Amino acid sequence: MKYEIMMSCGHEDTVELFGKEKERDRKIEYFKIHGLCKECYRKKKEEETQKEGLIFNATVLPYINEKDGSILLSVWFSGDTKPHKDEIKSLGNYSWSERESADDWYSFQLPTLCWNKIIKLDSLEEEIIKATSIGAKSMVADSGLFAEVHYRIALERQKEWREKKEKIDLIKKPAVPEVLKGCTWNQKIYGKAGNYSIYPNGDKKLITDEQAEEIKNYLTLKEEYRKKVNEIKNA
Template identity: 65%
Template sequence: MKYTITMSCGHEERIELFGSTKERDRKIDYFMSQGLCSECYKKKMQEEAEKEGFNFNSCVLPYISNEDGSILLSVWFSGNTKPFKDDIKSLGGYSWSERETGNDSYLLSKPMMCWNKVIKLDELEDEIIKAESIGANNIVTEKNLFEICHYQIALKKQKKWNEKKAIIESIEKPTVPEVLKGCTWNQKIYGRSGGYTIYPNGNKISITDDQKKEIENYLKLKKNIKIKLKLLTRCRNERHEKYIVDKCVKY
């Protein structure tokens, strides 16, 4: 049901309320004593933003980059950002969206909307320089419990990522048979002993029995590598991960 309510600022606002009669009455009382109309609320927010200034923030995230194992940070602008909208967009990568920080997963309310993006730890220094170049004040994030906790989580995950990377790099890579180099192939061998054929890139090529054996060994090694990599990326928990890592080493 929609109500026309005189807010505490003296202006009327048309608001739709839900819930029981008691709950709607409670909300009406609140709006009349403390609520602001849309325009007054915008004005209040802008005044608070101007008072806060134009700030650049950063926070460690509790996870890492799957691409290279880098520790990730959420960076965002707060305060009086409106006059700097175009400047922020010119820095690249920033979007007006709910911020992503280490603390937000512990909040009951939705994260605030702001100009933000996720970067790697080694990119922070350059990002600070760019932020300061458009007039932002660099705010050092307080070392609160959540941030310290998330940083330790990120370090732990980075260590695991590096261990997996080392295992993957230690896996023996099969040598591609000369007859298959640079080709696409359906991995099928036709014929019988003394008359085998394959079709790399769609072209018919006759191969010897020894070449057939070399290709089959290559396919077997390639299949084993795929199994190892699949096992490494499907770990359910730490105990399962240790089991998989040990299995891959002994494979």
């Protein structure tokens, strides 16, 4: 049922109430004493946000950077972000998208949108300095059980990554033939004995039979190397 109630702020507002009559009456009484109309509520929230100032938040993500094993963080702004929108954008790579706090990962509620981005742990300090430079007043680290769990998962993944990296570093990488050093090429040898050629960086180059042999050998070793690395990576 809808009720017109004179709120505590002195403005009338329409409120929809459910439940038993006694329960509804109780709520109406509450609104009269403590309730705010929608406009006053909005203003109050706005004032609170302004008072809060700009807040920089960070949480550890439950995965790592597979290329270099870095622990990753999601960082975002909360609080009084509206007047800082352009400054936030100017910091680089921030996008208006779903917040990724640890609790958000396991929440069934609609996602909360915010200015956020993913960074490596070792650039956190730099990002904090940047955030401070546009007026961030406080830095908040995500806390709670889920945040703790994510951090542990990240550490575990990093440990596995390092162990694999150590094994991969032990495998001998085949030496690149002199003629191909620093070049990109399509990994094809053209022609026949006495008249072999390749296209390093897209330019035709005649090679000797010995060079062709060396390159063929290199390709075989490279394929073996790739297989061994993948075996470790997928273990």
